[in-house]
Amino acid sequence: MFFLSDMLNKKLTLPKPGEALPGRMKPIPTATRHYVSKRPLKGPYPDGLETALFGLGCFWGAERMFWQMDGVWVTAVGYAGGITPNPTYQETCTGLTGHTEVVLVVFDPKIVSYADLLKAFWENHDPTQGMRQGNDVGTTYRSAIYSFGEAQHAAATASRDAYQAALAAGGGGRITTEIAPAPAFYFAEEEHQQYLAKNPYGYCNLRGTGVSCPMPRTTA
Numbered sequence: 769m770f771f772l773s774d775m776l777n778k779k780l781t782l783p784k785p786g787e788a789l790p791g792r793m794k795p796i797p798t799a800t801r802h803y804v805s806k807r808p809l810k811g812p813y814p815d816g817l818e819t820a821l822f823g824l825g826c827f828w829g830a831e832r833m834f835w836q837m838d839g840v841w842v843t844a845v846g847y848a849g850g851i852t853p854n855p856t857y858q859e860t861c862t863g864l865t866g867h868t869e870v871v872l873v874v875f876d877p878k879i880v881s882y883a884d885l886l887k888a889f890w891e892n893h894d895p896t897q898g899m900r901q902g903n904d905v906g907t908t909y910r911s912a913i914y915s916f917g918e919a920q921h922a923a924a925t926a927s928r929d930a931y932q933a934a935l936a937a938g939g940g941g942r943i944t945t946e947i948a949p950a951p952a953f954y955f956a957e958e959e960h961q962q963y964l965a966k967n968p969y970g971y972c973n974l975r976g977t978g979v980s981c982p983m984p985r986t987t988a
Contacts, residue, residue, distance in 0.1 A: 779863035779906035780899045783851065789864045791852035798844075798955040803962035804835060807842045810955065813874050817841055820873040820885050820920070821848060821950050823912035824893035825901030827869040828963040829972030833892055834873045835962070839880025843962075844872045846955045849912055849946065854954055860908050868910045868946075872953055882920060883983050886927045889913065890981040892974055895931070896941035902973050911943075914950040921949065931981045938979050 799809055813819075824830045827845040835843040847855050850866030860867045873885060893901060893911060901909040913928075915921040924947050932943050955961075964970050 788851035821914040829974035
């Protein structure tokens with residue numbers, strides 16, 4: 769019982785630098801092109817596009833939600849917010865890298881706004897669950913928004929406050945979403961990229977709270 773309790777504790781708390789796995793210097797192999805759109809996964813991306821980075825539980829279903837949105841040019845899944853450089857999926861699952869599963873979204877702001885992406889983010893998972901998302905338990909499933917620039921950071925913060933008010937009005941809990949400047953993003957292995965396009969009946973744990981997010985004007 770002590771061993772089981774110790775393992776669970778490691779999954780629910782972020783590792784300190786001295787506890788994190790060492791990782792590696794070189795990136796792990798991944799796909800070169802998006803399985804659905806055939807566009808280059810790592811770029812170069814066309815001029816005028818912007819990037820966003822979201823963590824909302826298991827990245828398989830989250831990525832599908834974003835790639836299906838009009839104006840999203842390409843998506844990729846990976847790991848961010850941790851310590852271990854170039855981690856593998858197996859390493860992140862131990863909870864000893866500090867990363868959460870995230871989706872990189874490259875989008876055309878002339879077609880879909882960052883506010884649109886934020887609204888989809890808030891409404892398609894439960895951001896009040898801390899180090900878990902439904903039955904998926906651990907630090908790798910924590911809710912996160914990693915911002916590129918001050919405008920995205922301000923928009924993310926304003927949308928969080930607006931959604932917190934909406935949740936509270938309906939008796940919901942406190943939002944635990946991490947909002948921080950975008951850290952290093954590490955592409956996940958090829959098998960995880962666009963997983964639900966390759967496995968249409970695969971696992972998807974994407975669930976919202978049922979509460980709509982009223983977007984403030986500052987996120988436009």
